[in-house]
Amino acid sequence: MTISCSILGDRLSRTTAISWSPTTDRASASFYLANCLVALTLMILNVTTASAAGAGSGMTNNTAAVTKKAVFLIVDGIPADVIERVVTPNLDAIAKAGGYTRAEVGGPLNDPAETPTVSAPGYMSLVTGTWANKHNVYTNYDLTPNYDYWNLFRLAKAVEPPLQTGIFSTWTDNRTVLLGEGLGENAGGVSIDFVADGFETDARRFPQAPHDRHIQAIDRHVAAEAARAIEQAGPDLSWVYLQYTDDVGHARGDSPELDAAVEVMDQLVGTVWSAVQARAASHSEDWLILVTTDHGRDLETGKDHGGQSERERTTWMVTNSQRLLPRFYQRPTIVDIYPSLTRHLDIPVPPSVVSALDGRSFIE
Numbered sequence: 001m002t003i004s005c006s007i008l009g010d011r012l013s014r015t016t017a018i019s020w021s022p023t024t025d026r027a028s029a030s031f032y033l034a035n036c037l038v039a040l041t042l043m044i045l046n047v048t049t050a051s052a053a054g055a056g057s058g059m060t061n062n063t064a065a066v067t068k069k070a071v072f073l074i075v076d077g078i079p080a081d082v083i084e085r086v087v088t089p090n091l092d093a094i095a096k097a098g099g100y101t102r103a104e105v106g107g108p109l110n111d112p113a114e115t116p117t118v119s120a121p122g123y124m125s126l127v128t129g130t131w132a133n134k135h136n137v138y139t140n141y142d143l144t145p146n147y148d149y150w151n152l153f154r155l156a157k158a159v160e161p162p163l164q165t166g167i168f169s170t171w172t173d174n175r176t177v178l179l180g181e182g183l184g185e186n187a188g189g190v191s192i193d194f195v196a197d198g199f200e201t202d203a204r205r206f207p208q209a210p211h212d213r214h215i216q217a218i219d220r221h222v223a224a225e226a227a228r229a230i231e232q233a234g235p236d237l238s239w240v241y242l243q244y245t246d247d248v249g250h251a252r253g254d255s256p257e258l259d260a261a262v263e264v265m266d267q268l269v270g271t272v273w274s275a276v277q278a279r280a281a282s283h284s285e286d287w288l289i290l291v292t293t294d295h296g297r298d299l300e301t302g303k304d305h306g307g308q309s310e311r312e313r314t315t316w317m318v319t320n321s322q323r324l325l326p327r328f329y330q331r332p333t334i335v336d337i338y339p340s341l342t343r344h345l346d347i348p349v350p351p352s353v354v355s356a357l358d359g360r361s362f363i364e
């Protein structure tokens, strides 16, 4: 199915260009038609506003404000020493534009906020800016998240006008469980505009392959879909999640196979980074890209994680931001990403949300 609603050439509104036909089963005609109607309405409002301003001032409006955009990528289970050792030219290119730093997960040690170095708790910490004693995600399955702590995507929809959001993910639960989309108002009523997920249960398109190679194929597809949406539609806030590196880590531990998986991951990050650069070059938009991982691995084998050892807690971040504070280089934590993204996007955060955050911005 392809429904295209493209209103190009208007740099005033973040939502006036929507042209994207996702390949997920979730796509529905009515949903995209609704988006198109929103875009048309905003375009008309923009034209009206511009006309009114022109009539009053006698000047044409050619000083469109720069729109802030952000995409964050989580690549699963790559210890800092591995990312520093393996050749990753795309991460290097992003770091050259902004910076690279070692970072931390797991929360404060021997504290009620201590959080397992496990995937879903890490994602939930990132998207809520809080540790597990607040968001209540301690494992990967059978979860009962505490949705009282607003995630970034709920916040994005509370902004006026609401931000356009996207999620491109090898693990569907990121959207349907952690963000709580489809779970109603009690879960925050989150609604994501651009979605590419659900592939790990699509055995027809991605049949089980030896060594979980189908997960790597899904990562490739997810990265390509993210790149396409970013370049064509430019959602204001996007989450990309790539899983395969963790699968290899569990199966092989520290190994040439893990290094090879990290190299492929770097290529996929490059796909998204290229899209960000192309989008920024053709639009009046200020793009932040941030890449991080959710946990390290054990020192002995590299196969396990979940504990609080130094190697399991030590992660890393790469970003193109040119507004990095010194504290970016002082071992920031995964909960610092939330206030940093809202700082870059320059969106208001309700005081009740701010007061619950466990992190601080590393972006000025």
Ligand SMILES: [Zn+2]
Pocket (backbone or CB within 6 Å): 076, 077, 118, 119, 120, 246, 294, 295
């Ligand atoms: Zn993980």
